[in-house]
Amino acid sequence: xxxxAIDGRTLxxxxxxxxxxxxxxxxxxxxSHRKSNKQGLAGYLTIMAFHSILRIxxxxxxxxxxxxxxxxxxxxxxxxxxVELRFQLEMLAREYGFKIGGLEFLSDTTVDxxxxxxxxxxxxLLVGYSYIxxxxxxxxxxxxxxxxxxxxAPTSTARQYRIKTTRxxxxxxxxxxxxxxxxxxxxxxLLVDTGASMLVLPTSVMExxxxxxxxxxxxxxxxxxxxxxxxxAVLSQVEVGQAVRNDIKVAFVxxxxxxxxxxxxxxxxxxxxxxxxxxxxxxxxxxxxxxDPGSE
Numbered sequence: 001x002x003x004x005a006i007d008g009r010t011l012x013x014x015x016x017x018x019x020x021x022x023x024x025x026x027x028x029x030x031x032s033h034r035k036s037n038k039q040g041l042a043g044y045l046t047i048m049a050f051h052s053i054l055r056i057x058x059x060x061x062x063x064x065x066x067x068x069x070x071x072x073x074x075x076x077x078x079x080x081x082x083v084e085l086r087f088q089l090e091m092l093a094r095e096y097g098f099k100i101g102g103l104e105f106l107s108d109t110t111v112d113x114x115x116x117x118x119x120x121x122x123x124x125l126l127v128g129y130s131y132i133x134x135x136x137x138x139x140x141x142x143x144x145x146x147x148x149x150x151x152x153a154p155t156s157t158a159r160q161y162r163i164k165t166t167r168x169x170x171x172x173x174x175x176x177x178x179x180x181x182x183x184x185x186x187x188x189x190l191l192v193d194t195g196a197s198m199l200v201l202p203t204s205v206m207e208x209x210x211x212x213x214x215x216x217x218x219x220x221x222x223x224x225x226x227x228x229x230x231x232x233a234v235l236s237q238v239e240v241g242q243a244v245r246n247d248i249k250v251a252f253v254x255x256x257x258x259x260x261x262x263x264x265x266x267x268x269x270x271x272x273x274x275x276x277x278x279x280x281x282x283x284x285x286x287x288x289x290x291x292d293p294g295s296e
Contacts, residue, residue, distance in 0.1 A: 234250070
C-alpha cells in the first residue's frame with residue numbers, strides 16, 4: 001500500500017472517531033440539560049411549597065388584624081354614645097321640662113344613652129338608684145327626685161354649708177353678697193348674730209342698694225344688745241358662701257349707732273340649723289326639713 005493510501009484511510013478513521021465523539025458529546029450535553037431541568041423543577045416546587053407554608057401564618061395575621069380593627073372601630077362608635085350620667089339627666093330635664101332633686105347622690109360615671117321614652121330611659125339610667133318621678137294632672141313630668149343608691153339607708157336631703165369666719169375676739173364675721181332693689185351685687189362683712197331678728201346695715205348704703213329713705217317705714221327690732229329702731233326694707237337676695245336666700249328683711253340704722261358691726265340676723269339664719277365652730281372658725285348652716293331643695 002502506498003503512503004498516500006494509508007494516509008487516506010487513517011484520515012477517514014479519524015473523521016469517523018471524531019464524529020462518534022461529537023455524537024457522544026451531544027448526548028452527554030442533552031442528558032446534562034435534562035438533569036438540570038429536573039433539578040430546576042425540583043427547586044421551583046420547593047420554593048412554591050415554602051411560599052405556601054409562609055402564606056398560612058401571614059393570612060392568619062391579616063385576619064387577626066382585620067378583626068382587631070373592626071373591634072376598635074365598634075368600641076370607638078360605642079364611646080361616642082357614652083355620656084356622664086348627671087349631664088344626660090340634665091339634658092332630659094331640659095327636653096321634657098321637669099326639675100331634678102338629689103343630684104348630689106349620683107356617682108361620677110358614664111352611661112350609654114338608651115333609646116325609648118322618658119320612663120324607659122330613666123329606668124335604664126337610674127338602674128342602681130331609688131327615685132320618684134312625679135307628674136302633673138296632664139301626665140307631664142314635673143319633678144324627678146333621686147333618693148340615693150339602692151340598698152343604702154335613706155339619707156337626709158338637707159344640704160349643709162360650711163362658711164369660713166373671721167374672728168374678732170369672741171365674735172365671728174362672714175363675707176356676704178347682697179342684692180337690694182337693683183341689679184348691683186354688693187359685698188359686705190357681717191357679724192353673725194343669732195340674737196338679732198333682722199339683717200342690719202348702715203343707712204349710708206341704702207342708696208347703693210337702690211332704696212330711698214322716703215320709701216321706707218321705721219320699725220323697731222331686736223338685737224343682742226336690745227331693741228333698736230331703723231328703716232325697714234326687703235333685700236332681694238343674700239348670699240353667704242354657697243347658701244343663698246331670697247326676700248330677706250333688713251333694717252337700716254344710723255352709721256354712728258351701728259358702727260362697723262353690720263349684722264347677719266335670724267331673718268337669714270332661721271332657714272337653717274346654725275352651728276358656730278370656735279375651734280375651726282367655721283359657720284355651719286344645715287337646711288331645715290321645712291324646705292325641700294330642688295322642689296322650688
